[in-house]
Amino acid sequence: MPMLSKILAPVAFSARCEGAVHYAGALACHFHSEVVLLHVVAPIPTYWAPDAVVMSPEVTEDAIEQSKTELEQFSADSLKGIAVTRVVEEGDPAQEIVEYAHKGKFDLIVMPTHGYGPFRRFLLGSVTAKVLHDASCPVWTGPHMEGAPELPKISFRRVLCALDLGPHSRAVLEWAADFAREYGSELDVVHVIPTSTVSVGGFYFDPEWRGQVENEARDRIAYLRGGLGLRGEVRIETGEVAPAVRAVAEDSHADLVVIGRSHGGLLGRLRANAYAIVRDSPCPVAAI
Numbered sequence: 001m002p003m004l005s006k007i008l009a010p011v012a013f014s015a016r017c018e019g020a021v022h023y024a025g026a027l028a029c030h031f032h033s034e035v036v037l038l039h040v041v042a043p044i045p046t047y048w049a050p051d052a053v054v055m056s057p058e059v060t061e062d063a064i065e066q067s068k069t070e071l072e073q074f075s076a077d078s079l080k081g082i083a084v085t086r087v088v089e090e091g092d093p094a095q096e097i098v099e100y101a102h103k104g105k106f107d108l109i110v111m112p113t114h115g116y117g118p119f120r121r122f123l124l125g126s127v128t129a130k131v132l133h134d135a136s137c138p139v140w141t142g143p144h145m146e147g148a149p150e151l152p153k154i155s156f157r158r159v160l161c162a163l164d165l166g167p168h169s170r171a172v173l174e175w176a177a178d179f180a181r182e183y184g185s186e187l188d189v190v191h192v193i194p195t196s197t198v199s200v201g202g203f204y205f206d207p208e209w210r211g212q213v214e215n216e217a218r219d220r221i222a223y224l225r226g227g228l229g230l231r232g233e234v235r236i237e238t239g240e241v242a243p244a245v246r247a248v249a250e251d252s253h254a255d256l257v258v259i260g261r262s263h264g265g266l267l268g269r270l271r272a273n274a275y276a277i278v279r280d281s282p283c284p285v286a287a288i
Helices: 015-031 061-073 093-103 126-134 169-183 207-225 241-252 274-280
Strands: 006-010 034-041 045-049 052-055 084-090 108-110 139-141 158-162 186-193 234-238 256-259 285-287
Touching (some): 006 015, 006 093, 015 169, 034 061, 084 093, 093 126, 186 207, 186 241
Parallel strands (some): 006 034, 006 108, 108 139
16 A cells, blocks of 8 residues: 555645645655545634624535635646545534544645744644644645645655654654655654753753763664664754754755654654744655
């Protein structure tokens, strides 16, 4: 069975969604996958009150029919020759996406994200954040989807796997290794040692301690890589996790960053940094 047999691409009719569909289509071409484009029609506010928003309990039939028409036309040219099913559902977008992916036993959800405004540093799009947290399958996302290449130009020459060295790390690395093997890609591994581990109050601990921490991380990565036959570099960095991962991704010209995620939530040291990694990555991120 192909690594990615079924791919779900939630669609909100935006340029970012069109870019995400390009990636979904490119993956489908390689893995001969079935692609489902899913649009969720959400209830609209009936009226606003000072302390509440009252939602209409039903979606109008006109809104559903309009969505079906738009969905039939969405990315029609770029997905020619690919097995595509187009589905319109009603309800809360994040909940419907997660439930549809779970019931349909999808191997991957591909969707864009963004973080804008004065709180850009802290936020992702709310729907994507909920899907990242709740989905039981890997989620492929990123903030620059509107700039996605056309399908024939999408390639994955180099993959970067960011590991927190927690209990989920082997599964994350195996997914990244399988993906890299499919594309004949180099697979680099990065682990970021938080500054607080080797310093306090701006003062660094004994250099021997820092060296010991780095050596232990390298030994752990070597153990995790055992038997996978990987090609690529191992990088041990110190600092803030998200900026360090971004810097390594830029330096290595990575086409994809793979990070850890488990059923029901984000794990380990990446838990507090995963959203920042996704938001700041220069390339798409697969959260496993």
